[in-house]
Amino acid sequence: MKQLSLILLLMISREVGAQTVVRTVQDAIQRARQHNPDLTIARQNRTTQDQQRETSRAALRPSVRAFSNFDYNYALPTQLIPAEFLGGQPGEFRTLQFGVPFNLTAGVEASMPLLNRPNRLDIGLATQNLRIIDDQNLVLQDDISTQVARTYHATLLTRSAIDIARRNVANADTIATIARQRLEKGQIEPLEYNRLQSIRLTAEDVLRQNELSYRRNQNQLKVLLGLTLQDSLVLEQDLMISTNQTGFSSTSPTAERPQVTVRRSQLELFRQQLNRENALRWPTLSVYARYSAQAQRKEFSFFDLSQKWYPIGVAGLQLNVPIYSGGLRTANLNRARLRIEQAQAELAYEQIRADLDNQDILNTYQQARNSLNFNRQNYELNEQNTQIALIKYRAGIFAYDQYLNVFNESLNAQNRYLTTLSNVFINQTILQIRNGN
Structure with a gap:
């Protein structure tokens, strides 16, 4: 009997999949950098391309x-x-x-x-190409980290939205029950009951939509972390409880963006290619x-x-x-010089784009952080107002129109607070990534 139970337990655990516990967004980013499929493939490609350097060295042996x-x-x-x-x-x-x-x-x-000077310079070109691949992998890692930060907090956001939506459904059920009792006693008209019933159905639909969004965000996060859809992913952080962790010192990122580094490496590659074209005269x-x-x-x-x-x-x-190549060498030299000029322009433009993006992230974070306290207070006040309106409606003091106004105001406050809170955490994490934290 014990053996049968053990076999069943193993079969169930295999079907359920492994469980991964993520405590913070930094843990999620670190795991993504190690196990993300795109980054894994990029590292394998780096190992493959490393053989090109050996090929260049073999030409001198x-x-x-x-x-x-x-x-x-x-x-x-x-x-x-x-x-x-x-x-x-x-x-x-x-x-x-x-x-x-x-x-x-x-x-x-x-x-x-x-x-053979060209062959010797080919070794430097192969090394520079590998450096570009490394920089491109850093660009991919930066993109993956940003995606993880956004998806991670979107998952927490929808999970918190589910909790709020469940409370809204519970309140709507209570109101609908009271309205049905009053309708049966002839105290209200069917129109009032139908409108309150519509609120309950709308709240139920919002709950289902939030649950769907949560599953989508969670599945997307699993893929980014290198998990399968059958694996269990547990996020320990609670977005509503973590509001006291928004004390990050917002400063403009000082580290050079990987996108700029790639452009700089490409410029160096084109300069080395120009040297190689000149070496063909030897x-x-x-x-x-x-x-x-x-x-x-x-x-x-x-x-x-x-x-x-x-x-x-x-x-x-x-x-x-080499004496005369029919103008081929001159054309290659001109093309190499034009590539250098193009790479210089691309580097300057990429630097401007990086500065603009960093400033935009910083401004968005500061604005969201400044608005967070007001939206939190507004959210808490509207939560209290909803409970007060529910009590007054139950006591017959509030009409249903008054309750509807309070309920709709509460929904707007909930959405603004969750959105602002998510923006604070997302942009805070992106700034930390770009500052090398």
Whole structure:
């Protein structure tokens, strides 16, 4: 029986999935940086691209290759020779064929560059490309962190909205019950009862919409954190209780944005490419050595080791001096210079965009923080007013129109308070990310 219970427990736990507990938004961001699928793929791509640097280094190392050629001369060339050279009559010709039908050559060749500036600069280009990939990964990490911050607080927002919506539904149910009793006693008209019933249905619909939004936000957060939809995600933080954690010192971010760093790295890459284009004017020098053996047969008998093979060996230096390339080198140099000018303009524009975005985030945070206290007080007052209006309506002091006005004012105050509170936390987290916290 115990074994059966254990098996059932394991099956249920497998179906439910693993449980992940996230205490703060910083924990969520840290987990996303480690397990987010996009970041994981980006790191794998970085490892793959690292092989390009080894490829550039290999061009400066010795290379050795083995080769073999097999030729079958199915029609040997024929040459006419004066017959008198072979003891014949003057004016006559003899036909001679040179070579044999079957030829096999096998050998080995080694070479090594001694002077090749472009290949040496290729190593620097490969390293700079890797640096750009690292910077692009930081851009992706910054985007993912921002998405996590927004989605995390959106999840907390909708969860708090669900709690408030449930209280609204409970209040609406109470009002509808009172109205039904009064309708049965003939104290109110059906119109008043129907309007109060409409409030209850609207509150119920708002609750269902908030529950749907909460599930959507939670699922999106799971994906950002590298979880599956079957995994359980628990957020310990309560948005309504965390209002005392909004004391972040709002200062403009001083760290350079990753987007600007990418532009700066790209500018450096184009400068190195210009240096490489200039290096193509330099001569290249390499050393090589080749050894081969050749067998010539009238018949296909290369496996007969008693027949002779003829060795061939050569070693030397190869010097290549570029003189004229049909204007290709000049065009490449002009293109490299234009790329540098374009990259400089893109860097300047990206810096302006980054400063503007940082200032916008800072202004939004300061405005939301300044409005938070007023919206909190307004929310608390309207919560009290709703309870007072409920008591007065139950006592017959308030008419239903008066209660409806108080109820609608409370809904507006709830929405403004939750939105402002969420904006404070979202922009506070983004500022902390951009300040390196």
